[in-house]
Amino acid sequence: MLNILARFYIGTAMPKREELRTQILKKYHLLDNDINGLFDDIVVLATEGCDKPLAMVSFIDTDRHWVTSQVGAFPSEIDREKVFCAHTVNQTDVFEIADTLLDERTKQNEFVLEAPNIRYYAGMPLINSDQQVLGTLSVLDTTPNTLNKHQKSILKLLAKDVVSQLELRRKNYELSKFKNLLQLITENNPDLIFTKDSDFKILHGNSAFLSLYPKGMRDKVIGYTTLEEYNEEEAEAFLVQDKLAFEQGKTETMEKIAFPSGEIRTLFITKTRFEDDEGKAYILGVARDVTEREELIEMLQKSNSDLDEFAYIASHDLKAPLNAIKRLVSWIEEDASEVLQGDSLEHFSMIKNRINRMNMLLKDLLDYSRVGKNDGLPQKLNLLETTKHCYELLGLPEDFVIDVDDIDLVLPKLPLELVLTNLMSNAIKHHDKKSGQVTIKCKHLKHDYEISVTDDGPGIDPSLHEKIFEKFQTLKPRDEVEGSGLGLAMVEKALANHSGEISIKSDVGKGATFIIKWPKPKASSK
């Protein structure tokens, strides 16, 4: 009978989708041995329901055709080239040959002419949800026959059932694959992953979790609370977060935990409650070992504050002897005013000048180390008022005009004043003409204030734009323009403390614009 169907196929070119079909069969795991006999019940039902003596479920591959369940004697596997199905496979409905001896396509077939002398054939393609044909469910007889409407329905229904079972098989397979993948992910995750039941017993722990326990203890982890050895008070303290997670559904904590191995580790732990089918609650814990990270952060914080403290103390301690020198020099100058002349007088003035410069450097260094120390909270400020306050302290030269937007913003006062004062002071100090203008504007962007400070001074060559923000960097000799070179560094540091940034647009002879982007404070921090 299979040869009959093989003959049906002769003369037609092999469709390309046959290869696709092979893949589909692989997808349903039909190449496994356990598929054999899987549909035995269905073929029996098919013979009974269609009232025919023979039935089979068969699948087609590019080089194989095989029968997985049958009533009657059929070879279980036959060469693909001898196999039929072309017609049935190209159908979507029951394909029927009432008398094989009368049909041109089958009357010469050896299974018709010889045993088992098939005279009747009816096949229903097995079509999956993607409209792909996997094989056929067929019923056969040794005498010419037909299927009535009812029998055709039964054959269709049973074919559908075969496909449903296959798809279920596929889903199960996918699930088990997925489960394996999840297990692989969990096992290989460096984070500690565990689940606990409502009695705080550990139900599952990945290898990272288990490795925290000493080797001899690892078989006493799953199924235990691992707190059995602790006294009640310690155990209670340990379980506080678990209890909270059961109550609230989720907790995130940083916990310092002493492990049975004696080691104390800092863990960032997320605990999430989940429930099974019966509504029983569990928690899933994911703990990241952040011991090293926390230690590094702590060290970094300490070294930062050490550095600030060092700058503070150094500049402070350097100032005292400098002030003493200044005083002593001025006394000598007073006492010896009549004797000093010529070079000596010049030298005295040079000494005083250098003392003043050193003083300014130290003052700025001290200020730099203090930037961000007492910034205070954001408050409602008027840009015009704030700027006025700053340039009054600066001592604005007569012919300078400062034009400021009259606009309200919410920012911490001290760093804003520091930024404005330094930028204005630079604009005035480095100006190449006697008169000048500084324009300060502010735009409300969605998340930031954009404050721009524009001057009509000499401008800065673009190749120097990066350099000007470096510490102790000045563009002119200090003998020409006094300055510590810390002004813009301070501005940048003050802004960085508030996640703000500063950039410059300028060219020689075209003035300079400093653009500040200052994130608006979040509503909660007002």
Added chain:
Amino acid sequence: MQQPSVLIIDDSEIERYLLSHQLQKIGVTEIVQKNDGTSGLAFLKDYAQNQQHYGINFPPAIIILDVNMPIMGGFEFLQKFAELKTRVDLDVCQIVMYSGSDDPQQKARALQYDFVKGFLIKGELSTEELKSEIGAL
């Protein structure tokens, strides 16, 4: 006018020198120098002996006190001084802080003591200012 006697407590020799030089300029001649809180306090504790030695100039009318000093700093001195004052007659003493820092918190902390009358900043103090400060006391 009778110039007050002054006790300078400062660990820095140059600061003591500068200050006494300035004081001398404004006519203060009775100056005792101590280089930390402990010895300053010991000087005040040695009441009878020092009274004999310095006469009317003991206890000093003005104590000029540095803040940062080894062993016993300015603030510890203030605390110990307050204790000592309950046992010994030091009512005549008025203290002026002499600090290298203009930290307002430090200033407020010092001025909490009623016997602390001033807070001078090192390096910024001119002889004229010192004169008016001392004169006011």
